[in-house]
Amino acid sequence: MNFDLKTLELAAAASEKCDLLIALIPEGFKPGKDSLSTLAAQALKNGDLATKAGKNLQLYQAPAVAARRVILLGAGDGAGRAVRQALLAVGGAIKAPQTKRVVICFAGAMQAGAVSAAVQAVAEASYVYTTTKSKVEARSLSRCVVGVPSASGVQEAFDTGVALVSGVEFAREWGNRPANHATPTLLADAAKTLAKLPRIQCKVHGPAEVARLGMGAFLAVARGSEEPLRLIELRYNGAAKDKAPIVLVGKGITFDTGGISIKPAAEMDEMKFDMCGAASVLGVFRALGELQPEINVVGLVPACENMPDGRAVKPGDVVTSMSGQTIEILNTDAEGRLVLCDALTYAARFKPAAVVDIATLTGACVIALGGVRSGLFANNDALATALQEAGESAQDPCWRMPLDDDYADGLKSNFADMGNVAGRAGGSITAAKFLQKYVGELPWAHLDIAGTAWKGGAAKGSTGRPVGLLVQYLLNQAQVKPGKAEKAAKGLKEAKPAPAPASERTAQTKPAAAKRAVKSGSV
Missing domain, CATH: 3.40.220.10 (Leucine Aminopeptidase, subunit E, domain 1)
Structure with a gap:
């Protein structure tokens, strides 16, 4: 279009x-x-x-x-x-x-x-x-x-809107695809197509590389599946090399049966949407490739399936994460936090200005906030405020939830440094407290999008959220100069990506005086 x-x-x-x-x-x-x-x-x-x-x-x-x-x-x-x-x-x-x-x-x-x-x-x-x-x-x-x-x-606002359409529809496309059409390998291939856009690079790590990195929690989740895991690493380099990047980490469980702690059959088909955090990261990079803001961004997607075969991790097993911390897996259906914790540890090597993870993490967040606002957890007030303001501006709102230390008490384990669940009460908060153990002093935020990433019923399908929130946040950060806030340079730089394969229907830019036409759609 x-x-x-x-x-x-x-x-x-x-x-x-x-x-x-x-x-x-x-x-x-x-x-x-x-x-x-x-x-x-x-x-x-x-x-x-x-x-x-x-x-x-x-x-x-x-x-x-x-x-x-x-x-x-x-x-x-x-x-x-x-x-x-x-x-x-x-x-x-x-x-x-x-x-x-x-x-x-x-x-x-x-x-x-x-x-x-x-x-x-x-x-x-x-x-x-x-x-x-x-x-x-x-x-x-x-x-x-x-x-x-x-x-x-209004030209800049128009350009941003068109780029967001490209990003949101990229995310919706991959969120909507059935799990057998969106395996970790296929998701990695989709990420590689983004490297055809200006300033974007893609690197994909397989099981051997992930094992060498010591990502024991991520590997444990993937054990029960015949589909090999992928750790997708995207980089958008729009600013000076010495400028610290913002790291986005997207949960990429391409299908979640619950593992040995298997889910009920009803609506299990919707667990193809459990990679919508990953899809949103890909969508953000799709938009960045078009908008070309002056900012550095890293995207990390730990992608795998959570399946219940004979090799699958069992309740009570203890695994060692990349950080060296051990985890007692009390419930194999709490797998998202296991793949994210290793990715969050990996994110520290980029010395980021901030880390934001995005995940369809807990049903508890759906109960708390429904499908209107995403749940926001943060260890840094400035980061939380920036994300909230971006969400309001982009009409993709979130709501900040508490992170009191007392909520972590339920994660204590007799057999490991921590358990991976802490009971039903405050489930979205205890999940966030688990993730917080892997970010140290880094400015960090967690977006629980379990209620906003997709719709059920007659309108079943991916929404593409929170691509709008994240892109607006990054654009706002690109406008912040040392010592004071300034507006971005007038006019957004035109993206001139290499021609996409015929099988892709991604957005392309076509500059013209006082007018911009963009062909958008799914890849």
């Missing part, structure tokens, strides 16, 4: 030839004398339309309007959250098979973030998974024009 940013008043939008024209009508709308303004003003006056986000009036072949279908859509206060809510409310019309070209026109003043929100909402509404379906209609929408009264000050 291509996105274009265009200077477009409401009067000019009426001449745009498209299948669907959506006019976003904000609070305080001041109509002009053009046909669309007149229609909107009359509808508002007669009570057939309201400016509340999502309220809409749909028209067909409206007089003096080139578009076949028109939606007058309330946009609330014109902020990003309201614009996203409004566009998702008419998502059915955006996703309809007959909608191949859509024009989104802002009929009044809007915030810069609203442009990015509009791009992301259109992509979210029109997304279609096709990889393992033999007969399915692919996304019909091929072009979206975002019309704004003035492109001044």
Whole structure:
């Protein structure tokens, strides 16, 4: 799908030839004398339309309007959250098979973030998974024009929105793939494709290398599977070599049966989503390759399956982690923290400015926060604040949870330095306390995305979260200069990646004056 940013008043939008024209009508709308303004003003006056986000009036072949279908859509206060809510409310019309070209026109003043929100909402509404379906209609929408009264000050937001679409859809694609189409090896191959983008390097470690590193906890989880584990190491080098990187660690359990502590059969198919932390790290790098911010980032993905064969680790077994600390595995279904603890130890060698791990770690976090906010745990207040602010800005919110030392009492073991579980009470917190034992004094945060990474039921599928939060956080960090905060250099550098193989449908950039079209989709 291509996105274009265009200077477009409401009067000019009426001449745009498209299948669907959506006019976003904000609070305080001041109509002009053009046909669309007149229609909107009359509808508002007669009570057939309201400016509340999502309220809409749909028209067909409206007089003096080139578009076949028109939606007058309330946009609330014109902020990003309201614009996203409004566009998702008419998502059915955006996703309809007959909608191949859509024009989104802002009929009044809007915030810069609203442009990015509009791009992301259109992509979210029109997304279609096709990889393992033999007969399915692919996304019909091929072009979206975002019309704004003035492109001044919104180009960067537009570029960010388009790059986020690429990153989120990369993450959604790999999160949605069945486990036999997203093995650790295939996930590593997906990471290697990212190395074709500027400034990105990829290195993949196999079982022998992981054994030499002494990652006993990671190896223990992988023992029961015939699929070989992979430790994926991505690097984005956008700043000076001496600038400390931010390390992102994504849990990559490509399928989780629970191991010997096997899960119930109901909804076990959803455990293909247990690698959504890994998918989000890949999605972030996909977006970084396009945005090219001045920052250094390392991505680590410990990827394996958790299976219950004769070689599988057993409850009561004691393993030695890369840090040298021993762990009594009381429950083999608490495997995510075992692969993460070794990756967190490995992260220290990069001497990072901060470490953030992302994991579908605990059902307890789903009970605590549902599917609205990701759980945030941090040993550093500044890092926690930065992540929270990024989440609010990106409409990908999180909520900080406690890390009191008393919560770690339940991890005590009679036979090892610690157990890997501490009972049901406060389960998401005790899991975070386990991870904290492997980061030392490094500024560290843990995002438990078990409730936000995917949806169940009729809407079952990966959400691509928290790619938006993480990218916004990294962009904010790239703007911080020693001694003071400054805005990033005007305009984002255009990414010019090598041509992707025909089998990949990744986003590509195509620079143009005051306009940017990006082809997005799954890889």
